Amino acid sequence: MGLLRVLPFLLLMGVSVLAQSPTYGVGRTPTAEEIRTLDISIGPTGEELPPGRGSAKEGAEVYKQKACAACHGATGIGGPAPALKSKAGPEVPIWQRERILPLRSPFATTVWDYINRGMPVGREGTLTPDEVYALTAYLLYINGVIPEDEVLDAQTLPTVKMPIGDDYASLPDWKPRTRRLRGYPY
Amino acid sequence: MGSKRPNRRELLKSGAALAGGFTLGAVTPALGQTPAPAHEHPAMIKGSKELIAYGERSRFVTSVRISHPPGGRPSPDAFGKVFHVAAPLQDSVGVITPSSLHYVATTRGSFMPDIDPKQHTLMIHGLVDRPLTFTMEDLKRLPSVTRLHFIECAGNRHNARQTNVQETHGMASCAEWTGVLLSTLLKECGVKGSATWFVAEGAEEVKGASSMPVAKAMDDVIVAYGMNGEPVRPQNGFPLRLVIPGFEGIFSTKYVRRIKLVDRYYLNYNDFGHLDENPKVAALDYQIGPKSVITYPSGGQQLPGRGFYEISGLAWSGGGTIKLVEVSTDGGRKWNRAEIKGTPQRMAFTRFGYGWNWDGNETEILSRCTDEIGQAQPTREQVAKYWNVPLERNYRVPGLDNSVMPWRIGKDGSVKNGLA
Numbered sequence: 001m002g003l004l005r006v007l008p009f010l011l012l013m014g015v016s017v018l019a020q021s022p023t024y025g026v027g028r029t030p031t032a033e034e035i036r037t038l039d040i041s042i043g044p045t046g047e048e049l050p051p052g053r054g055s056a057k058e059g060a061e062v063y064k065q066k067a068c069a070a071c072h073g074a075t076g077i078g079g080p081a082p083a084l085k086s087k088a089g090p091e092v093p094i095w096q097r098e099r100i101l102p103l104r105s106p107f108a109t110t111v112w113d114y115i116n117r118g119m120p121v122g123r124e125g126t127l128t129p130d131e132v133y134a135l136t137a138y139l140l141y142i143n144g145v146i147p148e149d150e151v152l153d154a155q156t157l158p159t160v161k162m163p164i165g166d167d168y169a170s171l172p173d174w175k176p177r178t179r180r181l182r183g184y185p186y
Numbered sequence: 187m188g189s190k191r192p193n194r195r196e197l198l199k200s201g202a203a204l205a206g207g208f209t210l211g212a213v214t215p216a217l218g219q220t221p222a223p224a225h226e227h228p229a230m231i232k233g234s235k236e237l238i239a240y241g242e243r244s245r246f247v248t249s250v251r252i253s254h255p256p257g258g259r260p261s262p263d264a265f266g267k268v269f270h271v272a273a274p275l276q277d278s279v280g281v282i283t284p285s286s287l288h289y290v291a292t293t294r295g296s297f298m299p300d301i302d303p304k305q306h307t308l309m310i311h312g313l314v315d316r317p318l319t320f321t322m323e324d325l326k327r328l329p330s331v332t333r334l335h336f337i338e339c340a341g342n343r344h345n346a347r348q349t350n351v352q353e354t355h356g357m358a359s360c361a362e363w364t365g366v367l368l369s370t371l372l373k374e375c376g377v378k379g380s381a382t383w384f385v386a387e388g389a390e391e392v393k394g395a396s397s398m399p400v401a402k403a404m405d406d407v408i409v410a411y412g413m414n415g416e417p418v419r420p421q422n423g424f425p426l427r428l429v430i431p432g433f434e435g436i437f438s439t440k441y442v443r444r445i446k447l448v449d450r451y452y453l454n455y456n457d458f459g460h461l462d463e464n465p466k467v468a469a470l471d472y473q474i475g476p477k478s479v480i481t482y483p484s485g486g487q488q489l490p491g492r493g494f495y496e497i498s499g500l501a502w503s504g505g506g507t508i509k510l511v512e513v514s515t516d517g518g519r520k521w522n523r524a525e526i527k528g529t530p531q532r533m534a535f536t537r538f539g540y541g542w543n544w545d546g547n548e549t550e551i552l553s554r555c556t557d558e559i560g561q562a563q564p565t566r567e568q569v570a571k572y573w574n575v576p577l578e579r580n581y582r583v584p585g586l587d588n589s590v591m592p593w594r595i596g597k598d599g600s601v602k603n604g605l606a
Contacts, residue, residue, distance in 0.1 A: 040393065
């Protein structure tokens with residue numbers, strides 16, 4: 001009973017400890033616009049995704065227009081850059097298929113994020129959100145992840161079911177001064 | 187000496203001492219002596235404005251970095267992009283890698299961004315009470331730390347085809363880093379209790395980003411502007427980079443411009459590289475294990491004859507300080523305690539030495555180390571046994587390869603890769 005009575009008080013104390021006040025008062029508050037401009041890492045919930053939309057058909061056009069084929073091959077295979085299309089079919093377990101981002105990633109948001117931040121090489125940051133949605137749809141389509149007519153936007157992209165499901169390792173709960181793997185002597 | 191002082195002052199005033207290109211110490215005693223004929227002087231380096239302003243190493247010191255791996259993707263490539271460049275550890279002494287020889291790796295291959303530090307800022311936002319943007323000037327006002335830390339690329343893997351320690355271990359280096367602890371900045375921002383991960387992002391063209399646990403941020407991450415006594419160099423992240431002590435190198439985000447506190451693993455592109463089927467392997471691809479290598483004598487070097495040699499090498503661990511280094515000079519049958527030079531630092535190169543009399547016979551020399559939390563550097567045999575798999579010639583040690591590296595000494599004094 002005693003503990004229950006003081007519990008709310010203890011919780012309040014905890015919150016006040018977490019909500020530290022600044023010690024040095026150095027640095028300035030960024031504007032909402034500055035945050036929006038820089039906030040380009042797209043997490044699994046897709047909350048950072050900008051408005052826009054695109055389908056695989058449109059993506060195939062963008063793929064041609066932006067000369068993606070020069071590095072990745074006309075069909076996503078056979079260029080000097082990493083392959084974008086799996087040669088194996090869905091009957092092969094995902095971990096035995098190639099390490100291709102739009103196939104193996106647990107989240108379609110990772111595909112969008114990478115095209116947006118890293119492509120095309122030498123002209124990074126020049127694709128419009130519509131073009132990135134379209135290219136993402138195209139790459140997911142040629143790997144059999146979504147149908148050709150599916151339209152991706154900020155709402156649908158995070159809900160795409162990737163073939164890997166949750167068949168991947170989560171990372172360890174890292175703590176200072178602990179072994180890199182429990183029970184591993186090396 | 188006293189009578190010479192006015193002379194020295196006059197020289198300084200006139201600038202003649204600088205024009206001579208000698209150190210002041212060398213100039214002063216010469217003033218009272220009859221100059222020797224020029225032909226009796228040893229070879230000299232003529233002073234120049236440039237050499238006074240910024241020193242150079244001797245022309246007899248020719249140690250350089252190389253593209254990694256040899257025969258792989260070259261740095262620079264045809265476009266001037268840099269991918270993987272290995273440090274010449276075979277020539278290293280002490281524990282600090284000169285900044286000009288520090289290994290370099292970039293996300294995907296990258297141009298070096300040419301950033302004006304006056305324009306550069308670091309924004310911290312997301313699950314914080316107060317998002318804040320810091321200029322470089324802001325950061326230099328805050329309490330700083332100066333610490334030695336190694337950084338090692340996950341691609342630092344030894345195999346039977348390599349010929350020297352630059353190829354086997356050169357994707358690791360150690361520098362003295364100066365900057366502000368990330369925890370200091372996060373306390374300024376006030377991290378919300380729901381924040382469990384942070385995403386750090388660079389300003390280079392691909393904007394390399396990695397997810398890391400907030401526990402690491404609060405422990406020992408440095409937001410570094412200084413390296414080996416000067417500003418961090420462009421290849422190493424000028425003007426600002428993260429140093430994530432003990433984690434695989436890719437986490438030490440260069441050109442860092444943004445840190446976002448989030449409530450989940452973000453799985454950005456760099457994180458995709460850590461995606462694995464097996465949770466044990468995923469864990470080993472994170473914090474670096476205890477690792478050591480003999481740098482002298484090492485592959486490609488030549489022992490001039492039998493007799494005394496101080497075997498010398500480097501040991502490091504992502505688990506903390508190095509507690510023990512052992513050297514074997516008989517192929518791993520007997521292990522001898524090596525001398526640790528200086529005071530080992532957490533997650534830093536530690537130099538070790540072991541006095542050895544080579545009897546002129548063929549043998550194999552190896553080193554192994556143990557860190558402060560009891561992790562021990564394994565042989566490839568031990569790793570294969572742990573995973574219960576046969577030890578094949580091209581067996582790939584899971585996670586960053588921290589297995590023991592053997593060097594084979596031939597009867598002729600040649601030193602070769604013991605894995606070959």
